[in-house]
Amino acid sequence: MDGTQSVKERRDVVVVLREFLAAVQLPENGRLPNERDLADRLGITRAELRKGLAVLESEGQLWRRVGTGTFVGPKPPQMLDIAELAERTTSLQMMRARIALEPELAHLAALNISAAEIAELQALNGACRSAKNWREYEAYDARFHHGIAKAARNPVLLAMLDTLNGVRRAVTWGRPRPEGDRPSTAHHSFTDHDTIVDAIAHGEPVKAADAMRRHLQTVEDRLVGRMP
Amino acid sequence: MDGTQSVKERRDVVVVLREFLAAVQLPENGRLPNERDLADRLGITRAELRKGLAVLESEGQLWRRVGTGTFVGPKPPQMLDIAELAERTTSLQMMRARIALEPELAHLAALNISAAEIAELQALNGACRSAKNWREYEAYDARFHHGIAKAARNPVLLAMLDTLNGVRRAVTWGRPRPEGDRPSTAHHSFTDHDTIVDAIAHGEPVKAADAMRRHLQTVEDRLVGRMP
DNA sequence: CCATCAACCATTCAAGAATTGGTTTTATTA
DNA sequence: TAATAAAACCAATTCTTGAATGGTTGATGG
Known part of the structure; x- marks a missing residue:
């Protein structure tokens, strides 16, 4: 495979993630693979991946929710209780x-x-x-x-x-x-x-x-x- | 049992229901027994019971929802979709x-x-x-x-x-x-x-x-x- | 000290069984 | 035959259970 080397190359995880997102061309509110699979595909560890996701999330590029997944775009509003x-x-x-x-x-x-x-x-x-x-x-x-x-x-x-x-x-x-x-x-x-x-x-x-x-x-x- | 005769007595179902509600002293938004059980307890048929419940519901004394039950008080507002x-x-x-x-x-x-x-x-x-x-x-x-x-x-x-x-x-x-x-x-x-x-x-x-x-x-x- | 891996936690979802109000059909009885 | 009780059925909702997922912790090893 090709991804396993990118770790050693020290390329920033965020960059790898951005490239991945650009490559897969997910639609608005499209769902990313789960963290375990995605970490495998990108050849990085899950902790590293999560750091990168945290950055993109703070930028508003994507949002995550436990039990649901990680999605492209801004976080949808919660119905008020x-x-x-x-x-x-x-x-x-x-x-x-x-x-x-x-x-x-x-x-x-x-x-x-x-x-x-x-x-x-x-x-x-x-x-x-x-x-x-x-x-x-x-x-x-x-x-x-x-x-x-x-x-x-x-x-x-x-x-x-x-x-x-x-x-x-x-x-x-x-x-x-x-x-x-x-x-x-x-x-x-x-x-x-x-x-x-x-x-x-x-x-x-x-x-x-x-x-x-x-x-x-x-x-x-x-x-x-x-x-x- | 005792309830089976009240049917013949022709007492109005609504009266029976009001007495029941007064007796059990349910709190606001309290839940009534389901229609089958309640009809048994009051010694009346389910159809009769439902007529009475319909009256009390139209009065705003209680509200019903399929699959959920019958409750005391006004109907709670629904969260907007x-x-x-x-x-x-x-x-x-x-x-x-x-x-x-x-x-x-x-x-x-x-x-x-x-x-x-x-x-x-x-x-x-x-x-x-x-x-x-x-x-x-x-x-x-x-x-x-x-x-x-x-x-x-x-x-x-x-x-x-x-x-x-x-x-x-x-x-x-x-x-x-x-x-x-x-x-x-x-x-x-x-x-x-x-x-x-x-x-x-x-x-x-x-x-x-x-x-x-x-x-x-x-x-x-x-x-x-x-x-x- | 840091990265990695594994295990665990809490939340959410999905599918199915059970429950409940609503409706119709059937049986019973006067 | 008409009225009515009883049962069966329907549709919406909840509950249960298992799996999936993001979040967290701790052990392991460089």
Whole structure:
């Protein structure tokens, strides 16, 4: 064979690896042979090979995962674990995230919403008003905001809001809840929702985004303890 | 046994089920026995049981999934599938999502970033400039934006940007890529990055958010075809 | 001290059996 | 015959087990 000598030649392992990658012309996300085989093929030891792979990995040329293999290209993103994420997230950080997302969603909704969806939003807002306990209110409130996101006609933003709500629910699971009393304290949210729906229904994106931002800001203020 | 008579008594299955749930006191997300066993224990037929479960499920008292079981409480949100999401998402929608997220991230980064992170951002921007091909440029660009998100100190927003980038990559996989030529066409991005880093480094959140918004807007304009 | 080799570890995947909710067919009984 | 209980079947999911893989450690020997 030809490879066994390259060790003695002291050629840098990284160079050998680059040549190999160029030779085999693997496609993006293509899989390299496993380390044991590849070390044999290149005529180098596995420890040496791993050093070289580490370099290429740090350069972002490839990525590795235990039990799976070594692949060309940047590391694919991991699907986020909602429960794990909720542990590292405070209620305030949740609100900052919502403030980042939802005004833009209201903006887009004002541009794309249908008549049926407007009616649904109004119905959900009414359901919020007549909720018999706090938990029921939160369920309708979540569906209200989800409805706006759906009307925005942007799958990515919708998915992100949904995961956001998932984290929100997981976060509130850990905290105690005022189970019995009705959400009379949230009466300001009702009028907030009204103005948001009105702006969206009249096709006024900027106004809708502003209303949503003010609404969430109020919730955040209340969360921090700044009662207006 | 005792249960076999309750069928003849014609007591409503739902009532029996509610009594059972109250008796066993399952915690939130607790799992019920499987339908065959439960039907035996309650002395009713499986079809009857399923009617009752359907009612409670529609009430949101519990949720079921094939192969898994029946559980107490509202249905947990599903983790989003990046590949599936990418199929329903256009490049333009991707940009709208980024414009919703990243200015806020730049804002927060300006408030929370450390000196080491500033240096890292500058280094990554430099790496963008000296990228030898388009793919390498995109890798560093992604790490640049990720660095800003990390400096924002908000796990939820960071996770959302990461999934966003995952979708972005999955979207661009489907499209052809200009493999060979260097990203000289993206030279305006370099100065954009400069102004963003400067604003963040000087602790000017509004300025940073504006710079980020303008930067992404330029990219979107270029995407749509409006060359400025 | 360093490189090499082997063994071991932890994670992941793949294939198949078992489990479970969902559906249809068959048997039983009034 | 109609209603209904019982069984069988279906499809999605989990569990189990073994193999494959990257990651780590330690013995061996220059």
